Amino acid sequence: MDIKQNIIQVTNLRKEFKSYSSRSGLTGAFRDLLTRNYKVMAAVDDISLTIKQGEMVGYIGENGAGKSTTIKMLTGILTPTSGTVLVNGMNPHKEREQFVRTIGVVFGQRSQLWWDIAVQESFRLLKKVYRVSDEDYNSHMSHVIETLDIGPLLDKPVRKLSLGQRMRCELAAALIHNPPLLFLDEPTIGLDVLVKLKIREFLKEINETYNTTILLTTHDLSDIEALCERVVLLDEGKIVYDGRLDQLQAGAVEGKQVEFEFIEPVAAANLPQLPQVYWEQKDATTWLAQLNGDERAVSKLISTVIEANPISNVRMNKVSTEEMIRKIYEEGMAIS
Numbered sequence: 001m002d003i004k005q006n007i008i009q010v011t012n013l014r015k016e017f018k019s020y021s022s023r024s025g026l027t028g029a030f031r032d033l034l035t036r037n038y039k040v041m042a043a044v045d046d047i048s049l050t051i052k053q054g055e056m057v058g059y060i061g062e063n064g065a066g067k068s069t070t071i072k073m074l075t076g077i078l079t080p081t082s083g084t085v086l087v088n089g090m091n092p093h094k095e096r097e098q099f100v101r102t103i104g105v106v107f108g109q110r111s112q113l114w115w116d117i118a119v120q121e122s123f124r125l126l127k128k129v130y131r132v133s134d135e136d137y138n139s140h141m142s143h144v145i146e147t148l149d150i151g152p153l154l155d156k157p158v159r160k161l162s163l164g165q166r167m168r169c170e171l172a173a174a175l176i177h178n179p180p181l182l183f184l185d186e187p188t189i190g191l192d193v194l195v196k197l198k199i200r201e202f203l204k205e206i207n208e209t210y211n212t213t214i215l216l217t218t219h220d221l222s223d224i225e226a227l228c229e230r231v232v233l234l235d236e237g238k239i240v241y242d243g244r245l246d247q248l249q250a251g252a253v254e255g256k257q258v259e260f261e262f263i264e265p266v267a268a269a270n271l272p273q274l275p276q277v278y279w280e281q282k283d284a285t286t287w288l289a290q291l292n293g294d295e296r297a298v299s300k301l302i303s304t305v306i307e308a309n310p311i312s313n314v315r316m317n318k319v320s321t322e323e324m325i326r327k328i329y330e331e332g333m334a335i336s
């Protein structure tokens, strides 16, 4: 039996929005006053998802795929059209007051800090809202403040902070009550590399220390690569992939190239002929092998080739996460 607890349990979750269209011309405008034309679109289309305690999951998809709508349902801001949502054992919308004390949320585009008051005053207010004891606050937050290096910012009003400084304070604010579950929506948007790295390190640390579950939505795939073993890929409201990031990468080796540089010129006839491998010559000593197959097929190819012909170099054209995801969207391939 799996001893890890399900922190997020979503079944056949669906959210529909009505989008209104206007008729043209003056008569159209009058008719619009009486009856309006609308279409129903499913922003989230029957998704089912389970996330266990301590997992760090990347929730990704193109603009308009339905990520924010899902997060809003998971955090109780929106009610689903149908389906069930259980987060931290609660219905986020119905048990809202109790529920919000068990989650932390960071929206990169919005602030939960008060603009005109000093950061530490915002922290104090949130401490009251979450009913955190002085003892818990001091022991937990002194560490958070130190790790995120925000001590010198605490007496400044939020409006005077740079984006990177504000985001580090936002993250600290989301953790005042040390929630077991953290929703991060574009937490590193617009930040420079050093701040990004600091935030990533910090997230890894809280995940290791407290087994905090993290659901991360971002367009920055390097955040996902650095933090998430598992990714859930959304396309037009549907989950098209849910699994390990490395498996997604391994699967995408299919149809890719391995480039061999031989010490001496090699004739086509001297290249090993393997099933599903197609050769293309680049220059006298360089050949490209195009293959369809998994990682095992790639290593079999490499070992057979180098046994027959000495090489000076071999290069596998590694697929970037961006390329791989683009491929899934373009070809509509669902791997699971």
Ligand SMILES: Nc1ncnc2c1ncn2[C@@H]1O[C@H](COP(=O)(O)OP(=O)(O)OP(=O)(O)O)[C@@H](O)[C@H]1O
Pocket: 017, 018, 019, 043, 061, 062, 063, 064, 065, 066, 067, 068, 069, 070
């Ligand atoms: N309140 C709303 N009313 C009508 N349509 C909406 C509403 N909110 C979202 N939508 C539509 O639902 C779809 C999904 O939007 P959502 O914001 O969830 O996408 P997203 O994956 O978060 O996109 P992005 O990466 O751009 O933030 C979009 O087509 C959007 O236009």
